[in-house]
Amino acid sequence: MERKDIPQGLKWNPTDIFPSDEAWDEEYKKVVAEYGEYDFDVFKGKLSQKKDLLECFTLMDTVSRRLEKLYLYAHLHHDSDMRVAKYTSSYAMVAGLISKIFARFSFVDPELTELPDEVLQGFIKDPDFAAYEYRLRRIAAGKAHVLSEAEETLLALSSDVMRGFQEVHTMLNNANLNLPKATLHGEETQMSHGLYGVALRSGAVEERKEWFEKYYQAYINLIDTITSAYSGNVKKDVFYKTVRKYESCKAMALDGEDVDPIVYENLIEAVHSSLSYMHEYIALRKEVLGFEEQHMYDINVPLVENTEIKLPFAEAYELVIEGLAPLGKDYQDLLRHGKEARWIDVCENEGKRCGAYSAGIYDVHPYVLLNYQETTNDIFTIAHEMGHALHTYKSAETQPYAKADYTIFLAEIASTVNEVLLLKHLYNKSEDKQLKKSLLNYYMDMFRATLFRQTQFAEFEQIAHAKAEAGEALTKESLNEAYYQLNKDYYGDGIVHDEQIAYEWARIPHFYSSFYVYKYATGIISAISIVKRILTEGEPAVQDYFTFLSSGGCTDPVSILKKAGVDLTTKAPFEAAMKEFADTLHEFKTLLD
Ligand SMILES: [Zn+2]
Known part of the structure; x- marks a missing residue:
């Protein structure tokens, strides 16, 4: 269907940002004229002065808000119909302008870091800086990990080189993987990452086996190079944590979002000690799907057909x-x-x-x-x-x-709360057994893919980094062995641990953004706790949830979650999520004939 044939009421309305393309053009020209060549350096060396710092922050906000509007208007039009050249070019123009202008503000944080502690603390307590208080607190707390100017310059210059490992993996994973052809739904098909998922969900058993073996063979063929890339990436983390004086790579990564490392430990401990539920789920799959043997390539076959x-x-x-x-x-x-x-x-x-x-x-x-x-x-x-x-x-x-944006750590909570509430509502109101099974399957899949699988990844990252921090070389043998053992722990005895699965770590792009994936798991865990409270306590819990929704990034994410009644520094929310999975599994069993 062409866009013009869609009723107006079903299309978004970018005129809330600018009334017309002409108005956008005009504002773009104005911003270029006012700030394109603006000398932000007038603030350099003056940020210890309250007046100058306030002015600098305010100006940064003003520029950023005007750029955001320009960006979103072009972005929405571009995404509505990507064939329209006009919006492709305005989108690129504004993206270029944003990076050009923001680069000129890059002196601000380093200069603030250099300020004496008393000066920073003075600003933090000053009500005139209320909007910037968290930002200033972060800068003050980061001082311990900032090096001398000359050292920082060296680090900045080397950052491009340090990103190389991730680029190597991206190239290997895409351009150099050389995936062969395989049979899908009875037809010879060129394999791709996207179709691999399709084949493992919907292919016949021989087809799933063929795809699994050929897919992994492509990684095994490159395993020495991938090991070098991954090991290099971990060594890079160890290098940074050493020069920036962090206790561990994990502590450094979590500090990036101001998250207490205890959260990570709670996650792994709670999930690891509840793996028997996952094993029970694997056994259930084997029974319901009638597998004589269940293999790793069977894990994506839907437990029930979708209603x-x-x-x-x-x-x-x-x-x-x-x-x-x-x-x-x-x-x-x-x-x-x-x-x-x-x-x-x-x-x-x-x-x-x-x-x-x-x-x-x-x-x-x-x-x-x-x-x-x-x-x-x-x-x-x-x-x-x-x-x-x-x-x-x-x-x-x-x-x-300055405090409105929430961090990635919090980003998937509100979306998951809505999904879980809707799911429970549909489940309770339906009389259709097939639909009920299908809904519980959707829920259990969320647990499997977002909670268990990401925690398994998180645990692997922790092991790999601990080895490197202890000076142990990361070899394909040691990485495979660690991954294979985790796979056995997570899936248990109800499945055949095909030898290829030991290489799964080699294909995960997220491992090049170290200690990132645990946020998916803590997101669903937090959402489940929030839903539970809302459904049992009602109004007071809803009020707390609104406080959470209204908090943006006003302080560290773990404190923001506490406002919604979720304390990730304790084991309770993790254990509650594990119990929810067990309850869902048992509820599903009651629906079986
Ligand atoms: Zn989302």
């Missing part, structure tokens, strides 16, 4: 609103408002970006891209993306600009 809830968008949206009733009338009203005010781009059209996302800016409102099809998954996608959108909306409404 589709087919609804036109308007009805699906009403169903989401109904499902989110536990969040209260204010939340439901905001959902209605978002739809009526045309925040959402609903349908697929020629040239439109695929997938779904929510993108927000401080001064307007969030926008949500969907490619809605009448499937159950897409109903969950509405709930998910509106979760992001309302989180952004409430934070922007409540926080000053």
Whole structure:
């Protein structure tokens, strides 16, 4: 379908940002004229003065807010129909302008780091800096890990080289992998990363085996090079943690988002000590799917066939609103408002970006891209993306600009809360046993893929880095052995641990952003605790959740979560999530004939 044939009410409305393309052009020219060549260096050397620092921060905010609006307007138009050259070029122009202007502010943080502690502490306590207080606290806390100017210059100059390991893996994983052909649904097919997932979900058993073996063989062929890349990447982390005086690579990575390392330890301990539930799930799969032997290539076969809830968008949206009733009338009203005010781009059209996302800016409102099809998954996608959108909306409404953005650590919580609430609502209201099974399967898959699997990855990263920190060489043998053992721990005896699975670490791009994936697991764990509280305690828990949604990035993420009643420095939320998985598994069993 062409975009022009889609009813206006189902398309988002970028004129809330600029009334017309001409208005965008005019503002772009103005920003270039005012700030394109602006001498931000006038603030250099003066940031110890309150007046200058306030002025500098305020100017940075002003410029950034104007750039954001330019960017989002071009971005929305570009994604609506990527064939339109005009928006491709305005999108590229504004992206270029942003990096040019922001590069000129790069002196600010290093200069603040150099300030004497008393001066920084004075600013932090000063109510005039209320909007910047957390930012200043982070700078003060980071002082211990900042080196001399000459050393910092060296580090900055070497950063490009240090990124090389990740680039090597990207090249190997894409350009050099040389995936062969394999049979899919009876036809000879060129293998690709995307089709690998399809084959493992829906191929016949011989096809799954063939894809699994050929896919892993491609990595085994390159394993020496991949080992060098991964080992280099870990050594890079050890280098930085040593020169920046961190206790460990993990502590350094977590400090990047101001997260207490105890959170990571709680996650791994709680999941590891509840692996018997995962083993029970694996046994259940074997039984339900009637496998004589269950292999690693069988793990993606759906436990039950998906029962589709087919609804036109308007009805699906009403169903989401109904499902989110536990969040209260204010939340439901905001959902209605978002739809009526045309925040959402609903349908697929020629040239439109695929997938779904929510993108927000401080001064307007969030926008949500969907490619809605009448499937159950897409109903969950509405709930998910509106979760992001309302989180952004409430934070922007409540926080000053400098504190409105929430970190990645918090980013998937509101979206998951909505999914889980909707799932429970659909489950409770349905009489259809097949649909009920299908919903529980969706939930258990979330646990398997987002909680258990990412924690397994997190544990592997911890082992690899600990070895390197202890001066042990990372070899393909030692990495394979560590991964294979984890796989056995996580999946248990109900599955054949095919030897190829030892190489799985070699294909995970996220391992080149060290200690990143645990956030997926803590996200779902936090969401489950929040849902539990809301469903058992009602109003007070909803109020706390609104406080969380309204907190943006006003302080460290673990403290923000505490406002919603989730304390990740304790074991309780982790154990509650494990119990939720066990309960779901047992509930599923009651539905079996
Ligand atoms: Zn999301």
